[in-house]
Amino acid sequence: MREFEWDTGDLADQGGRTVVVTGASSGVGLEVTKSLVRAGATVIAGVRNVAKMSALIPRLTDGLDGGSSGRVEARPLDVSDLRSIDAFAAELAGDGVALGALVNNAGISASRFALSRDGVELTYATNLVGAAWLAERVLPQLTGPDPRVVLVGSNFSQRTQAMPDLGAVGDPARFRQLAAYRGSKIAAAAYAVDLGERLAAAGSPVRSVIAHPGVAATAMAAQADNVVTKAIAAVVLSRLARPADDAARSVIWSATSRDVVQGVFVGPALRRRDRRLHVVPVRGGAADPAFRARVRDFVQTATGESRVLGQ
Numbered sequence: 001m002r003e004f005e006w007d008t009g010d011l012a013d014q015g016g017r018t019v020v021v022t023g024a025s026s027g028v029g030l031e032v033t034k035s036l037v038r039a040g041a042t043v044i045a046g047v048r049n050v051a052k053m054s055a056l057i058p059r060l061t062d063g064l065d066g067g068s069s070g071r072v073e074a075r076p077l078d079v080s081d082l083r084s085i086d087a088f089a090a091e092l093a094g095d096g097v098a099l100g101a102l103v104n105n106a107g108i109s110a111s112r113f114a115l116s117r118d119g120v121e122l123t124y125a126t127n128l129v130g131a132a133w134l135a136e137r138v139l140p141q142l143t144g145p146d147p148r149v150v151l152v153g154s155n156f157s158q159r160t161q162a163m164p165d166l167g168a169v170g171d172p173a174r175f176r177q178l179a180a181y182r183g184s185k186i187a188a189a190a191y192a193v194d195l196g197e198r199l200a201a202a203g204s205p206v207r208s209v210i211a212h213p214g215v216a217a218t219a220m221a222a223q224a225d226n227v228v229t230k231a232i233a234a235v236v237l238s239r240l241a242r243p244a245d246d247a248a249r250s251v252i253w254s255a256t257s258r259d260v261v262q263g264v265f266v267g268p269a270l271r272r273r274d275r276r277l278h279v280v281p282v283r284g285g286a287a288d289p290a291f292r293a294r295v296r297d298f299v300q301t302a303t304g305e306s307r308v309l310g311q
């Protein structure tokens with residue numbers, strides 16, 4: 001649809017804007033937080049380990065001049081746990097926070113089958129259910145300027161035609177690390193499109209957009225579970241991986257640009273020398289209304305929420 005050069009030096013002043021970034025304590029999330037703060041935003045870092053995040057804050061704000069409004073606040077949030085999400089959202093509401101963006105960045109690729117506290121396979125609980133539930137719960141707070149929900153997705157959702165069998169997600173015998181990660185990201189992208197459509201139909205100004213970092217050299221790359229996957233990951237990383245600050249640009253643009261439109265997929269090309277951002281229509285499962293409906297059902301079952309979400 002469109003491609004263009006963009007760097008964080010082009011970032012407009014974010015003074016007066018408050019953004020929630022989940023998983024802000026490493027990798028892409030840390031770089032997104034750094035750029036937003038340096039541009040004057042208040043970032044609420046939703047993190048599992050508040051002490052770890054708090055120790056990073058001086059590095060993020062170091063060198064900001066006294067007049068800058070940029071600041072970071074670390075708040076506890078485990079996105080694989082519905083009660084933690086509810087508590088996080090309730091605190092934002094209690095504090096009367098008006099958000100400009102939610103950046104649903106936290107994500108995992110669990111190497112073994114495990115269930116979340118709510119009884120959902122952990123990769124899906126984190127990458128899909130947690131991201132979806134957090135978006136639904138903070139919607140009332142998305143009243144700041146130019147509001148949007150940004151899902152940090154994966155190119156898998158664009159490049160994979162086969163859709164995950166959501167009925168098999170809870171079956172330990174059918175668990176495979178890569179399939180669970182890929183499936184959760186395809187489903188999360190579908191949920192993001194579904195959310196955006198419901199918001200648009202309800203006349204909401206909140207947009208829903210998917211940003212992917214390309215292949216990023218972060219801790220996630222070390223989550224491979226066996227020798228073969230580790231070897232494949234090493235080859236892919238050596239050929240394609242971008243440093244985290246480069247990979248974060250698509251997410252930062254999506255969280256801040258006035259040009260963001262509903263339901264697009266934003267990211268770099270696979271070739272790391274190509275630094276353009278590409279904004280393209282969603283493809284694969286996210287573009288399929290029947291799959292989107294199945295994902296909505298999955299999230300509703302996982303959250304015990306039967307009403308139509310997002311309204």
Ligand SMILES: NC(=O)c1ccc[n+]([C@@H]2O[C@H](COP(=O)([O-])OP(=O)(O)OC[C@H]3O[C@@H](n4cnc5c(N)ncnc54)[C@H](OP(=O)(O)O)[C@@H]3O)[C@@H](O)[C@H]2O)c1
Nearest residue numbers: 023025026027028078079080105106107215216218219220
């Ligand atoms: N790296 C890539 O090539 C790549 C490609 C496509 C998409 N992505 C996506 O990019 C996003 C960021 O990943 P990354 O590459 O930056 O990896 P990363 O460095 O491992 O960052 C993941 C972040 O998510 C946080 N997190 C994990 N589970 C959480 C939970 N239950 N509650 C709250 N926070 C949680 C982690 O927190 P802790 O610090 O507490 O561990 C960490 O800060 C993910 O959604 C990933 O799927 C990455």
